[in-house]
Amino acid sequence: MDGFKKRLSESVQLRLSVTLSLAILIVAIVAGVFAFISAFDEAHEMQDDTLRQVAVLFDRQHMTLKYPEGKGIAGDDEESRLIIQHLADGNKASGNDDDTAPLPFPTTLADGLSTVNVGGEAFRVLVRTTARGERIAVGQETGARDKDARESAWRSLLPFLILFPVLLLVVGDLVRKLFRPIATLSSEIDQRAEQELHPINESHLPTEIRPFVVAINRLLERVANAMETQRRFVADAAHELRSPLTALSLQAERLSGADMSAVAHERLVPLRRGIERGRNLIDQLLTLAKVQAETSAPTSPVSVHEVYRRVLEDLLPLADIKHLDIGVEGEQDVRVLINEMDLMTLVKNLVDNAIRYTPEGGRIDLSVVMDNGTALLQIKDSGPGIAVEERARVFDPFYRSLGTDEAGSGLGLSIVQAIAQRTGARVSLGFADEVQNRGLRVSVWLNVANG
Amino acid sequence: MRILLVEDDPMIGDAIHGALNDASYAADWVKNGLTALAALETQHYDLVLLDLGLPGKDGLDVLTRIRANNNPVPLLIITARDSLDDRLRGLDGGADDYLLKPFDMAELLARMRAVLRRKGGSALSVLDNGVVSLDLVSKEASTAESPGVQLSAREFALLQALLIRPGAILSRSELEDRLYGWGNEVESNAVEFLIHALRRKLGSQVIKNVRGVGWMVSKNA
Numbered sequence: 001m002d003g004f005k006k007r008l009s010e011s012v013q014l015r016l017s018v019t020l021s022l023a024i025l026i027v028a029i030v031a032g033v034f035a036f037i038s039a040f041d042e043a044h045e046m047q048d049d050t051l052r053q054v055a056v057l058f059d060r061q062h063m064t065l066k067y068p069e070g071k072g073i074a075g076d077d078e079e080s081r082l083i084i085q086h087l088a089d090g091n092k093a094s095g096n097d098d099d100t101a102p103l104p105f106p107t108t109l110a111d112g113l114s115t116v117n118v119g120g121e122a123f124r125v126l127v128r129t130t131a132r133g134e135r136i137a138v139g140q141e142t143g144a145r146d147k148d149a150r151e152s153a154w155r156s157l158l159p160f161l162i163l164f165p166v167l168l169l170v171v172g173d174l175v176r177k178l179f180r181p182i183a184t185l186s187s188e189i190d191q192r193a194e195q196e197l198h199p200i201n202e203s204h205l206p207t208e209i210r211p212f213v214v215a216i217n218r219l220l221e222r223v224a225n226a227m228e229t230q231r232r233f234v235a236d237a238a239h240e241l242r243s244p245l246t247a248l249s250l251q252a253e254r255l256s257g258a259d260m261s262a263v264a265h266e267r268l269v270p271l272r273r274g275i276e277r278g279r280n281l282i283d284q285l286l287t288l289a290k291v292q293a294e295t296s297a298p299t300s301p302v303s304v305h306e307v308y309r310r311v312l313e314d315l316l317p318l319a320d321i322k323h324l325d326i327g328v329e330g331e332q333d334v335r336v337l338i339n340e341m342d343l344m345t346l347v348k349n350l351v352d353n354a355i356r357y358t359p360e361g362g363r364i365d366l367s368v369v370m371d372n373g374t375a376l377l378q379i380k381d382s383g384p385g386i387a388v389e390e391r392a393r394v395f396d397p398f399y400r401s402l403g404t405d406e407a408g409s410g411l412g413l414s415i416v417q418a419i420a421q422r423t424g425a426r427v428s429l430g431f432a433d434e435v436q437n438r439g440l441r442v443s444v445w446l447n448v449a450n451g
Numbered sequence: 452m453r454i455l456l457v458e459d460d461p462m463i464g465d466a467i468h469g470a471l472n473d474a475s476y477a478a479d480w481v482k483n484g485l486t487a488l489a490a491l492e493t494q495h496y497d498l499v500l501l502d503l504g505l506p507g508k509d510g511l512d513v514l515t516r517i518r519a520n521n522n523p524v525p526l527l528i529i530t531a532r533d534s535l536d537d538r539l540r541g542l543d544g545g546a547d548d549y550l551l552k553p554f555d556m557a558e559l560l561a562r563m564r565a566v567l568r569r570k571g572g573s574a575l576s577v578l579d580n581g582v583v584s585l586d587l588v589s590k591e592a593s594t595a596e597s598p599g600v601q602l603s604a605r606e607f608a609l610l611q612a613l614l615i616r617p618g619a620i621l622s623r624s625e626l627e628d629r630l631y632g633w634g635n636e637v638e639s640n641a642v643e644f645l646i647h648a649l650r651r652k653l654g655s656q657v658i659k660n661v662r663g664v665g666w667m668v669s670k671n672a
Contacts, residue, residue: 239531242531242553243552246553247462247466248462249555250463250555250556251462251465253470253555254469254470279553309664312620312661312664313618316618316620316659316661316667316669317670326661327661327663328661328664330663
């Protein structure tokens, strides 16, 4: 019940539905009671009128009374029977019940309507003094009268009983329909990717929500601007860092060609390696900034094998240093719908990672197959793999697995994820060897180019 | 060889200038576009190294002016601008090559040699990747261990295909295309057979196989 109260105070839709339903219910009850009472009274009045008319008819036509001897005339119904008798005959009543006329009405009844109890049953009796001076009584059992009155009163309630549930349904449906734009809107915003900060289309929305949506749009714009500023800052900073690092690496390269002692030569090696690492980091930062910004649509289908080949051409020298057996498995090529540079960058970062983390003499396999109408690209290595609990975090920029002494930029998988998010690709990590829980297997699902 | 270096960044300029001197080039270093144009009018240069992000006059404007003056000097752009658009504008504007910062001096020197060779019009008679060299006239291949090995016509064609772009992986069908003319029936395993023969003659490390992709000769030895 508390839950309902909470929902009631939080949900405008629920509150509106409940309030309207309650209002309808109250109006229906009040109107129903009123209709019931008035129909009931109306029926009674009509029945009193009938008694009066019968008395007048009797008087006008100078009818004489003859009480029936036996019982049972066809069509007679004891319940709704009308009785006429001389009031004075009440004394001659044969019994104390209502079976035989005359009935034992008290002879002292005044002219007009009254309710009399005869033999445990209530009678409505009209006493009238006729033109001849006789006093006659016209009576009817109240039980039958009340039953008729109730029936007619209930019938007057029938429209309300039908109308009430119909109105409830109509109100419920109407409120739901009115709130549908909000539900559609929220699901639309919910389904947006991180980068989709374009404004919400407000033209088809009700005017009541529009100011709210306009405000959200302004916020989206500010967020987009802030993100763009930040991204541009990263790109500019990396770009600016390029020049000094280029100078540094050129000088170090010159230095290594100069005459110097063996010790100096030895010390120059880590220095150059450090500079190389800085260059690599800056390149990766620029790549990340670029893949986060670009939204160029794919122009033509891209052959996955062709991309694999070009990536291998680039990275083979690195793989050779570690004596890695790197290659492509399977003959079947697949053409995918993605910007070629994006796929190059994505595959290159994954293969680069595999080369970094696979120990000397290891093996790296690239493959592509069709999987339920999408292209499934897999890069498997014989390295240590990534533990299940770490898999969500390795996509964070600069995150490095514990216990690795690899000097990567820490941006490779972030770049992969940024490309995946922008192009609608799906990336998942697993073990290449699921029995021994070793080796990283990266799976990327991409849309296939048609035709 | 006289080289004009146009670079505004003092550290990079100093490093390249020094390295060019180390490599026995006579290098003049200017730091903006106007001085560069003035220098080109008064002095003959064999090659220009041009940075794009210059103060005063942008590198691309300098390039346009050089070519507008009908100066055919070989020109290599060295820049940090890595967008495809900039690259295309540079090459379409008349640059002979486009090198992206950061680069290694060794690569800059190699590209300079390549540009000079192309511009000099001297047809290459020897293909070389540092491990194996192939004489296109005598059709002899040489390695450090086995100099002057005579090759068959098909062996020569295959090694030539690989040495045109060292580091590029060629697939079986691409190699077959270069070995057989149209309409010639391709013998099965011909490529493997030829590569086996070449490895026997020149050493097993000369041609590398990349599993599932193809064959290549290494780029830098």
